[in-house]
Amino acid sequence: MADSRVYGWQDPPIQVTPPASSSAGQEAIDLAARAGLVLDPWQQHILRVGMGEKADGSWASFEVAVNVPRQNGKGGIIEARELWGLFIGGEELILHSAHEFKTAKNAFRRIERLIRSTPDLHRRVKRYWQTTGEESIELYSGQLLRFIARSKGSGRGFTGHCNVMDEDMILGDNEMDALLPTMAAVQDPQIWYLGSAGIGGPSVQLGRLRRRALAAIEAGTSDPSLTYFEWSVDPHVDECPKDCTAHDDADSDEAVLKSNPGVGYRLTLEKVANERSTLSKDGYARERLGVGDYPSDTADTWQVVGEDAWRALAAAESSPSDPVAFAIDMTPERSHAAIAVAGDWRGGTHVEVVEHRPGTGWILDRAAELHEKWKPRCWVVDAGGPAGSLIADLEERLGVEVVSPKTREVAAACGQFYDAVTEQALSHLDQAPLASALAGAQKRPLGDAWAWARRIVSVDISPLVAATLAKWGLAAEVPEPPGDILSNVW
Template sequence: MTSLASETSAAPRPPLPPDEPLTHPADGPVYGHQKPRVFTVPSTRLSSAGQEAVDLAARAGLTLDPWQQFVLDQGMSERADGNWAAFECCVNVPRQNGKGGIIEARELWGLFIGGEKLILHSAHEFKTAKNAFKRVEALIRRCPDLHKRVKNYRYTVGEEAIELHSGQILRFIARSKGSGRGFTGDCNILDEDMILGDDAMDALMPTMAAVANPQIWYLGSAGIGAPSVQLGRLRRRALAAIESGVPDPSLAYFEWSINEHADECVTGCTEHDDLDAPESALVANPAIGYRLTLEKTEHERRSMGAEGYARERLGVGSYPSDGRDTWQVIGQDAWRALAAADSEPEGAVSFAVDMTPERSHAAIAVAGIWRGGTHVEVVDHRPGTAWVTARAKELHERWKPKAWIVDAGGPAGSLISDLADTLGVEILSPKTREVAQAAGQFYDAVTDQSLSHLDQAPLATALAGAQKRPLGDAWAWARRGVNVDISPLVAATLAKWGLGAEVEAEVDPLDNIW
């Protein structure tokens, strides 16, 4: 049975204001994007201590790039009551861009201006924490006004610290399950946050519970899979805030990365960033023009594999789930158990179309009766929408379906008129209550094991990222975040519903063949 699913340092220039766009002067250096592609901050900002941190760093000989100043300005935003607007700040940027400068400026401010009693700087490896200690020490020693306020530089291995006469302490530790326990930190700096799991968080997070105005900073590069547990959580929160248009109330998130192509992208896709395009390196590396050059990134691309270059230079990360953020509606095991090796539905079939709200992808799904239950498949799933009508015409002429279904209130509703004209049939559109009924029927069919499918990746991925949204007294499918495409799931759900919908048959049902 044949299935239907057939990326030499340039001389610095004067700082740019944070809102200045990327420039490409024909006769001068090229600069990376100074604003992050993925960005969210709490909406409670009234003022910021960021400029104090920038100015203090300059006194110590540390001149910050515009993007570093932007992060400090936004991350150190203050509410009307004087407390931090963001309890958590996360900076996700490829290596060698200068995240260390942000760390150093924030720590200097906490010691010498902010009056933070204890600042804990942790890294995954001891040598990283020790190098950070040496850099901050050098900055302080270069500024006599700051150095004279230091009571002691502690060099004991594993207990490196800087202590002021006024009592403030900056400690440097390597992370472990027990490190940080017993310390009450006003500010926690978690370097190398792409290697940060539950053990370290369980040890460090409680240290801030007794602090009146605590803040935690996560800094690192793209996720590397299973070790990036906490970074994955933070990123999902940021994406959810961006998707909903409602800022996370306690998170400031800054990510420089490309919007990489998906597996479904066709040749020539212009909606995503090409790995080899110079512009991709600029999008993901704000330090280009300051301490990096475009030429250097091009050398890296020639020497590195595609996956390594995408991760290390373009910020394309792998972020694990902690199990609470995926497969929330239908369990993975329950879904996989319904997979069929083939399909041969009996009688009429129905097709449905859906697309993402931002119109980045669309999907066509089909449903038919098989072995006493319903079988669903994703017939086509591609970027964009221009292909849908022509593909629908091919399917209609070949399979002569009972119905075509599109939710008029959904993103694909704009296609109804063209589809009707092209196919010469009425496009069935469910009412609001019927959209809820369709989701309920799909769910029930999985529960009672009367549904089958081909275990296709687009449908499984959609189910893994789907949530419920209230619809009257019932519910319909909802996306978990901006990076979740549930159009294959919605299309399959509507196609199944269409099998039982009342439509006028325009062809002999006996002519319908799967």
């Protein structure tokens, strides 16, 4: 008999993801099925894409965000991801947090039932911790899945291999400051954000993730460390003509199908019609159609270099010419690192981010590849910064002496970068990591001058610092390589 049900869009209207060579998603899908959790096609799609892997087996995405209206089934995605982390991925600590304690506790009970009903999984469990506020599942092999309510201090002291942020439409700087640094010491961490449309001021982090995704789409590229999925509509506005096809009719079934992948599985058009007649217009648009209100960082961003001035310097066809200089920087938490290059271009300087990835274990291998290919005039690392610990290993690996700027030279490098922008003597590729860093950067006093500073902990300015140091390296004094001692023997 033919299936007469109507189904929502299984592919999201908005999606951004970095390239991947393989995926662990199918393992998560199959394991969930063994536990009795059969996932919808859209849920499977999220796991396959969000759990994409690079050629070396590390995660393609450090951050995965799922923005979908309520009651569509995001809980199933969370459970499948957490089951994989516990029983296949070997993630030592998975931190599941929610805005409200009752939400975290309900999530614990759901996955506990799945595990208890699957004998080969249940026998691997050492203990189900059910003390209020300490709900956890601990395996004999040491893996731990812990459920907590978010607060300014929750998560501090824990080293999470995977952080699951449920109810991410209520997630701000305080909570991110507490939870994100827990992943700094982990070689290959991953963070998942799941929730529904933004609700204004509380949706700080979700707003940032969304802006990064939209910026990548606008630039026709991908964000190097973010996978973002969103089911939503773009409703008509008062200015739309009657025959407008660029926007969605909020009262139509088509809008419901576009924004709700769970229709046909756990939602029906009939149930949604009841919501449409009961909820306020704005409430229906937010809760069912995914039309969010996202706080803007505009007042607090682009404080040093104006966005318009920066975008005006973008040149898609530009590339550096010899000689070039490379530089490396990383976040204080060592969660991300960046390699940037600078070189001459049309009488000015071209800068670009060559690599920007989570973790630090990849840096030496990538630097060796770049050094062999480009033969740069120098490598620059600030010995007083977080990447200073790499200098000895980098010198040994590359066989060169790394150039490290003194404090006054760091200030000079920042001033030179700023001057090049204001004088329109710099070009770039309008890469999202560099733009995001500039948008979130501030000045910090450095003697009588200044250097780059992060506005908040969740802003990664390592691409900007690396680009600044690479530009400085073009004119820095470079140590002469040691000569052949035999050439002095007569």
